[in-house]
Amino acid sequence: MSTLLLEIVTPERKVYAQEVDMVVVNGVEGQLGILPNHIPLVTPLKIAPVKVKKGNTEEVIAVSGGFVEIRKDKVVILAESAELPANIDIERARAAKERAEQRLNAKRDDVDHRRAEMALQRAMNRLDIASSK
Structure with a gap:
């Protein structure tokens, strides 16, 4: 093949x-x-x-x-x-996820919601892959 x-x-x-x-x-x-x-x-x-x-x-x-x-x-x-x-720092990814969730839940005008959503997606992707190894 x-x-x-x-x-x-x-x-x-x-x-x-x-x-x-x-x-x-x-x-x-x-x-x-x-x-x-x-x-x-x-x-x-x-x-x-x-x-x-x-x-x-x-x-x-x-x-x-x-x-x-x-x-x-x-x-x-x-x-x-x-x-x-093997290179994913799980604690760093968890911290990034928590920060993004806090920004999204803040409901403040000065928060860039699109950027926070992207950060949350990146953190979740990293955590999912790290947990599957």
């Missing part, structure tokens, strides 16, 4: 670069399963886990937005941030 190269890149570093059998991402239009020889495509991503299948194993990576570029034999995810489960 053929494979494809998956690269996950953030502004700071390359988080992941391996040959894989399949990648599952959550785009703004819905979930997308990517196999080798997929039609070329570029689409924005939601804050959601990226599932990576290699042989009989499955990995999950926390990805916070960005874009996926799909080529015939390569998938590149350009993410705002991305973390492998």
